Amino acid sequence: MAGSTPQADPEVVERAARITRQRIAPRAAQYDEQGVNPVDSWRDLWDEGFLAAAVPTVHGGMGLDMPTYVGVIRTIAQGCANTAMTFHMHSTVMRFIDALGSEAQKQRYFREVVAHGKLFGSWGSEPAVSLSRTFLVETALRADGDEWVIDGVKHFCTMALGASYYMVWGAIGGEADMGKALIQAVVPAGTPGIETDGKWNTLGMRGTYSPSVTFTGVRVPKDTTLGQPGAAVQVGVAESFGLGYAAVYIGLAESALAFAADYAKKRVVRPENVPVAMDPAVQRHIGEMAAHLEAARLVLDASAADWDAADPVQRGLLAAKAKYLATEVGLHVTSKVIQVVGGRGAYKDLPAERAFRDLRTSTLMPPTVDRMLETIGKCALGIQEGLFKLGGSGPQGA
Amino acid sequence: MAGSTPQADPEVVERAARITRQRIAPRAAQYDEQGVNPVDSWRDLWDEGFLAAAVPTVHGGMGLDMPTYVGVIRTIAQGCANTAMTFHMHSTVMRFIDALGSEAQKQRYFREVVAHGKLFGSWGSEPAVSLSRTFLVETALRADGDEWVIDGVKHFCTMALGASYYMVWGAIGGEADMGKALIQAVVPAGTPGIETDGKWNTLGMRGTYSPSVTFTGVRVPKDTTLGQPGAAVQVGVAESFGLGYAAVYIGLAESALAFAADYAKKRVVRPENVPVAMDPAVQRHIGEMAAHLEAARLVLDASAADWDAADPVQRGLLAAKAKYLATEVGLHVTSKVIQVVGGRGAYKDLPAERAFRDLRTSTLMPPTVDRMLETIGKCALGIQEGLFKLGGSGPQGA
């Protein structure tokens, strides 16, 4: 392809790098240890305008193009994966509002972000369905006058107790035909009937506080749902979850590799009295990681560059390629970095072990490796099918 | 090879399995969380005689052959890797005493174990030398009358504050020629001059409490050192560290895989309403792990079967093969198990994430992957060279 490829705006990415270095990274270990929402780092992002990264400029946001957005996520993840991941969840809700919301909804919700620094979570996962190949949501929205009544159980409810709104994925009437029933409601935190035991204790990504939450007769106005039923998986926004995850994995792996290289340069062993970095075996380990990581990053960048012009099916492919490779390489790099560092690699006062835990945990977020490979394979085989396979009769009106 | 291969005594292994199930496994999560010595589990091992597993029967021990010993380690590791690993360190000290100790030393130290349930640690690692290809110990033992005065810094001092004796690896006169200077002293806990800041906070194997320890003018009687200088790496005992580590890794991976299989059988997803185990993709993941894990276990068993008849160079090879494959397979299985389980695989109230952390941590114990591969390769290439390459002129008298 001749012509120029969209690339990240270096000035914006450098700004993200600066606040990551100065303010976000220093808090990362603490959020990990305590397993709490990275509230202060969110505030730093807001201070610099980043909470509105995916809010259109017409609404006062930064309106970042995808290459720049991905560069920002990756950069923040180099310092604190929890901050990057929650920021990405929030930003993806912004994209949904932009794609599906009415003008009034955009005005209302974007202003909450731009003017007040509010956070928005997205709660889609449910206990019974998450490993299935067919997309299904069982949380029910039942109409009652000009209100919706929501009942159901969500788990992995990221930013619970921390955000101000939660975009809840539900099915109108509890129907199984997602093409006709799937809908997202923007539910304010604190609405009566939302309950959680607050339990959240995991291997990694501990600062993406994500307990299970139960909705019992939760009432919200009708105008809190976004777009037409079934539309949520037709607008090419859901696919961007995976692209951002990939950016987090790459950022995590990059910081782990940088740590290992730095360690090898400084660590001098006896009796040779040379840095570990002079050992050809160490050079090869570092070299192998660097090569694969650069390849994965180039795929991420290429997917981001092609994003804005792509249709939903293509976006499913772009995200799948980026997330699959970032998963494979990220798991490999964060594990091998510890091996290269040696026994101290497991110490909690060095950053390698956190990257290792965060990577293994965050790569569990959907789509799974098997689903991504099927998506990529179907595309290579000319079988046109998007990321989502809906339960029921297919998208409404299709 | 015709004829029968030595195999583990199933009755002894089953006894280990029973106390592991009933008493040791239930405490595993707690030792991990608190990062403390598994003192109660050590007591259970003593109750059943296992603390004397490697003590000869003539001294009142179990005198287990290597296949049975390895079977016991593997079985305990299925329930609590920390208990298995510390038990293995202790047992390896028993082997050193048996191989190098005088009759009086054997009487004295074995009685402490058999009659009183005392634990023995082995402290060899040092900050400056651990990644090197040449074996070197800088902790110095200087003769002063009928005493040794010990000075130096050890790290990864497993069972610190928990065991009663520590077999400290040192160099007579602080000399660099290990063939002439290497010596092990059995130092009682509480001897004046031993100090530790007690810091121990790691990714995994958190119950193998292993802070750094400083020796400043520590005095012990001359008859606490084992054998002749340089002998410690010539008797085929040091090589057994690695064999036991391999048993721990296999046990960890086996329990992780069993958990994943059990989870897949019980976890039913909607809308299909079938267990995850019915998905051919899941079957393949499980199958691939099971096949590789069985292969690694067969290598472990074969190494154990050949152990007692092998010379030190051969034992270096037997241990390297077993530990290398257990490392590769163990890292793969404990990571992939989490992937197969999905998002909940990272939950701390399920056992998969602990196995993942423990495996990554314990495989950092020497020899490194590179050193093991060189050992195996040299053997396949007919280059006779043991596990240890000593600094200096080579073994005394050789």
Next chain:
Amino acid sequence: MAGSTPQADPEVVERAARITRQRIAPRAAQYDEQGVNPVDSWRDLWDEGFLAAAVPTVHGGMGLDMPTYVGVIRTIAQGCANTAMTFHMHSTVMRFIDALGSEAQKQRYFREVVAHGKLFGSWGSEPAVSLSRTFLVETALRADGDEWVIDGVKHFCTMALGASYYMVWGAIGGEADMGKALIQAVVPAGTPGIETDGKWNTLGMRGTYSPSVTFTGVRVPKDTTLGQPGAAVQVGVAESFGLGYAAVYIGLAESALAFAADYAKKRVVRPENVPVAMDPAVQRHIGEMAAHLEAARLVLDASAADWDAADPVQRGLLAAKAKYLATEVGLHVTSKVIQVVGGRGAYKDLPAERAFRDLRTSTLMPPTVDRMLETIGKCALGIQEGLFKLGGSGPQGA
């Protein structure tokens, strides 16, 4: 498991090694180049009694147990994979005759082997069905008086134009219900109506001459079929195909690795003037191959040891484990050996490139990697299902 494990008879294996070294291996390159049946090597096997390796002693055969048989296959494959593979096909037909044949059939066919050195092929593959997950045979046997009339197309007809009999897999009446229709007929070579264009030109295993063959109105007596319809996949013999393939792969990889090690010891490079074997990087490559190859061989031996006491479902698992690991390791080793040797590794006058081609080709023989992993996984998940999933209603009478 306590007690002794059945192991290969070393005297028999050594006899196979001797004729392989002296007579079979020297012809291997020529059979490969010409792509013809290894007729002279078959004769050597007969001379030493090996053509009757799987014929019971009561019928004048060697009646080898499975460990010894597998050891023989592996040993022959170290010298000539084509000879080993065709010998294994023939021997497996012997096992079918022993399991399913009438006493009269055993007398007749075994005598042809023992007394006259005749070869028996097995023709099962068909163009339309070979990649499917469901076992189906479309070649039809239709009854006409006391004869069967056979029509159909077989491909990969190993030993065509070379053997004296072909055990042809067919379906009575051309029915799709394999449980009721599957049957094997022992068809003499030269029976009218058997035609082949003789085309056979492949990457590797070129001496397992295997063109496509068409059956048009081929008539054989009724007493040439073995056992009851559907029985062919119920007696635990079909599973042994895969076990023998695994032995071939291991033998191929072992000879490739031995070549590389020997090459590295003899090849001296300038300006260092040391053998390549002294390079730690080369040692690691050799070591890594040796470790994985030994693991795969131990699995093969373990499967062979457990074979005779196993039921058909268990045999499916034993074969799947052995063949899967031998496939993975064999592909890796035969490729990496060429890398270690360097540019000359591709020369046709060195044996590495033939092993590379033979391995890649022979691992295409069913079951596929995916099917093997499913078999192993289902077993680990407690899902009892044999190697074969039959089209139709299942085994007759079941």
Next chain:
Amino acid sequence: MAGSTPQADPEVVERAARITRQRIAPRAAQYDEQGVNPVDSWRDLWDEGFLAAAVPTVHGGMGLDMPTYVGVIRTIAQGCANTAMTFHMHSTVMRFIDALGSEAQKQRYFREVVAHGKLFGSWGSEPAVSLSRTFLVETALRADGDEWVIDGVKHFCTMALGASYYMVWGAIGGEADMGKALIQAVVPAGTPGIETDGKWNTLGMRGTYSPSVTFTGVRVPKDTTLGQPGAAVQVGVAESFGLGYAAVYIGLAESALAFAADYAKKRVVRPENVPVAMDPAVQRHIGEMAAHLEAARLVLDASAADWDAADPVQRGLLAAKAKYLATEVGLHVTSKVIQVVGGRGAYKDLPAERAFRDLRTSTLMPPTVDRMLETIGKCALGIQEGLFKLGGSGPQGA
């Protein structure tokens, strides 16, 4: 990086694609079978101007930038790797002449290419030194009046008997100090004293006819050597060998994968009567290959884009990254494609097996995998060192 990245000229690449499809690809199987120089395909390249791809426009050549050049190599390799590889060797000699030649030499040699379609080979390999980590050439050029007298043995002499000139790598006076002695002479084919037994029979790349060649008192004028002694490895041209190899590997893998995808779409199996492409397991295999192959191609393209502005050390890194990843992915893809296709994948009348052989063979060309990883690792570790480590005291005048 903001701003535009240099990209391949699509019109030039499409032109290469057209002649590859129409004229070059159809002859590929034949060159492979016969093991001869692809003379007719060279002529086709000349007809379209491609033999002068790396000749500056001022000398009548195409003067392709590196992205376009790499795109052309990759495209030709999709049809015939032998043609692509020899074309690349020739083009690299053009780059040496451009970088090191006098104006008179440029006039003379470029004219031979542009006007007469002459081919130039590059003969550097020697029997004794090829696996070493230190660069050494033993072929000697001794001055005799206004002539050089060349003595030595070269192997892997690509295009022997086919090209018109051979750029021979030698050492002035046979000295070992490459920094002072290394020189390249452009020797006309047919010069007396050049002898070869013409033996060339290899696994793959059989059309890169490359026998060993002996130089005995071969006399050439003094003005046939290029540049100052030692300069050949200081101008960033030698590094481009590897970049072009990477393009060949990617092209080979791309055509293999395209074949597999096409096969899976067309191959319908019974009893299901659906194309193999509908099997999720097949989709995943295809998807996994496609993702990794795209990643490797993006690295190749990125290295090409950065090439022209890079210094020699950077070019060593750019080439190492591209060649390493293309090697890994190429070996994997060409092997797995055969597995996905199944038994027929090994047939010589399908293209998969040739790609498999060519890939395994061509990836043996230096630098080796170990050297590439060290290069990448050293760069990541901040250790500045180029691709070449010279025997002797270092570059003259440095």
